[in-house]
Amino acid sequence: MLNCSHDIEDMAMVKCGAQKQEHIRLCEIIHIPDKPPIAPHLQPTVNVLAAHVEPKHANTLIRKLNQIAPLESLRHVKRVRKIKSLTGGQCQLSVILCAALEDDDQFDEMPKGVKELIDSFQLSTFVTNVSKYAATTKEEWEEQCKLWPSSYHPPTYNIDGITGFSKDDSLSVLGFMTQAITLAKSCNQQMVNAAVIVDPSVNHVIATACDQVRPMNDPSIMSNTGSHLPKHSNVKIQPNAFESHVCSLGEPKHLTDGVGCLHPWKWAQEQFDTYSGDWHPLRHAAIAAIEQAAARDRLLFPTNFHSRESFIKDDMISLPIGSPSKKQKIDLEKVYDEDDEDSNGVDSHSDSARPYLCTGYDIYLVWEPCAMCAMALVHQRIKRIFYAFPNPCDGALGSVHRLQGEKSLNHHYAAFRVILAENEQH
Amino acid sequence: MNMEKVGIDAGQSSDTIAFMNLAFLQAKLALDSLEVPVGCVIVENGKVISNGRNRTTETRNAIRHAEMEAIDALLDQWKKNGLSPTEVAVKFSNCSLYVTCEPCIMCASALSYLGIREVYYGCSNDKFGGCGSILSLHMIRPGSSSRNQEAKKGFKCTGGVMASEAVSLLRMFYEQGNPNAPKPHRKPLQHMQTVDK
Ligand SMILES: [Zn+2]
Numbered sequence A: 001m002l003n004c005s006h007d008i009e010d011m012a013m014v015k016c017g018a019q020k021q022e023h024i025r026l027c028e029i030i031h032i033p034d035k036p037p038i039a040p041h042l043q044p045t046v047n048v049l050a051a052h053v054e055p056k057h058a059n060t061l062i063r064k065l066n067q068i069a070p071l072e073s074l075r076h077v078k079r080v081r082k083i084k085s086l087t088g089g090q091c092q093l094s095v096i097l098c099a100a101l102e103d104d105d106q107f108d109e110m111p112k113g114v115k116e117l118i119d120s121f122q123l124s125t126f127v128t129n130v131s132k133y134a135a136t137t138k139e140e141w142e143e144q145c146k147l148w149p150s151s152y153h154p155p156t157y158n159i160d161g162i163t164g165f166s167k168d169d170s171l172s173v174l175g176f177m178t179q180a181i182t183l184a185k186s187c188n189q190q191m192v193n194a195a196v197i198v199d200p201s202v203n204h205v206i207a208t209a210c211d212q213v214r215p216m217n218d219p220s221i222m223s224n225t226g227s228h229l230p231k232h233s234n235v236k237i238q239p240n241a242f243e244s245h246v247c248s249l250g251e252p253k254h255l256t257d258g259v260g261c262l263h264p265w266k267w268a269q270e271q272f273d274t275y276s277g278d279w280h281p282l283r284h285a286a287i288a289a290i291e292q293a294a295a296r297d298r299l300l301f302p303t304n305f306h307s308r309e310s311f312i313k314d315d316m317i318s319l320p321i322g323s324p325s326k327k328q329k330i331d332l333e334k335v336y337d338e339d340d341e342d343s344n345g346v347d348s349h350s351d352s353a354r355p356y357l358c359t360g361y362d363i364y365l366v367w368e369p370c371a372m373c374a375m376a377l378v379h380q381r382i383k384r385i386f387y388a389f390p391n392p393c394d395g396a397l398g399s400v401h402r403l404q405g406e407k408s409l410n411h412h413y414a415a416f417r418v419i420l421a422e423n424e425q426h
Numbered sequence B: 001m002n003m004e005k006v007g008i009d010a011g012q013s014s015d016t017i018a019f020m021n022l023a024f025l026q027a028k029l030a031l032d033s034l035e036v037p038v039g040c041v042i043v044e045n046g047k048v049i050s051n052g053r054n055r056t057t058e059t060r061n062a063i064r065h066a067e068m069e070a071i072d073a074l075l076d077q078w079k080k081n082g083l084s085p086t087e088v089a090v091k092f093s094n095c096s097l098y099v100t101c102e103p104c105i106m107c108a109s110a111l112s113y114l115g116i117r118e119v120y121y122g123c124s125n126d127k128f129g130g131c132g133s134i135l136s137l138h139m140i141r142p143g144s145s146s147r148n149q150e151a152k153k154g155f156k157c158t159g160g161v162m163a164s165e166a167v168s169l170l171r172m173f174y175e176q177g178n179p180n181a182p183k184p185h186r187k188p189l190q191h192m193q194t195v196d197k
């Protein structure tokens, strides 16, 4: 039996248990981009003037064209297209001569040198369209190449996983997501959201929590609303919690009524049989997990005056220094950054093991977080968010809002959807 | 539509100013504790029933904003009094929040989930603001979700109340946090009084 303890000592011992999760299979980990994606086949295009060329003339032509009519705004587009002959004969080569105009007056507007090349090589020209912008995904690139070959440079972000996951990484993602799903099913009679905060550098669980919006039926798993340190309490996970259909977690609707992030306004209509258990309308799983991670930080690294001082950041608000006359001026542009007081983190005197908020940590959530939770995770500096099911009601990682793409925010995490399937053999 | 940015001296009743002054007292307590100076009060039927100030550094929990502190204090009290969720919801629908800086996206969402009636804020928050600056979470149309009989709630929001004072306070925090600025003498934090609750 997996013992998922809320005790801090034990928590550090719970490691990724991917090998135990026999009944859930990972289908795919999808990066949720900062901008709403455009369907690859709907990418904007522009017209160019091209011509079929003899292979023996190709090199000369391309060299001359690159001088006469460089494709300044179409650097991602290749100058030459090579189409293999179906009959097995010679390849057919085409080159882009220059940008084409919308109207028919191509020959009046084209660069002078291009006209000379057309004449001297007796080229037969045609207008075709190419993608206007460089591809940002492999799918876009594949679609672009159907029009005309282009080049594609995968993004080189500094957040692990955006460019893909190794097999080992995928396995630990699956393991932690499975742990979150198990929690979501075991915390209450009703399905709730669950959160697992992980330090991916050592694959340690830092905090685990379920929604605490409603009172728990089992008093032993009642949590610690309002207090600063988690009480010692154990969550027993039934091994058969995996038995129900994972892919159907999102359906049918009534099963998910208890998920805080999916129904953040619903608490107001609750009719509890008893009010003995603790409840809190805002205590969604992510909020409770952040509280637990902060409690762990305070316990493991007791504060002192000097470390407090180090939390103050000097460039929090960009105010004009040494211009007292401006002090009287009301300037609503100078907005405080409620987080930034400590964004430099630990100073050099402090223990290097001490976490700065949740910097470098990942969070696994069964459902895409609501706006409140997603912003809380920005404040707490989470590095990556993994969720299994989208949240059409209030999801803030692409469904309704897209906080990972809000440029004004001072911190940006990467968001991933983990698509799971049950094992058919089960 | 619900949002109304008023000028510094326009349309502010003496009550609004009085409650905002109490929010500023909270913000100054935060400043004294070397926290980002943001404070708030929650008002029901013309009476202050809760207050809160930013505690993110002390708790190492970056979500302990003034609004969250004031909300949690209220909820603790109401639960102690045996109120049911429905009763708590009715209570919140009669409450107004006065906060020195525009609620962030997280707090604005929370206030919407709770169904608070009205929010007055000081300066706007161009980086995180959830009441018009970045997102407009107060403008959710009521009842836009029908399938689960779950009514989404917005709230009336008035910005710019004593905004210059809010900016000055933040400026003071900035200057005291600047190592080049003369450091005010401060007591160790352990001896600081805790406010509210
Ligand atoms: Zn949530």
Ligand SMILES: [Zn+2]
Pocket (backbone or CB within 6 Å): B065, B067, B103, B104, B105, B106, B107, B108
């Ligand atoms: Zn806030």
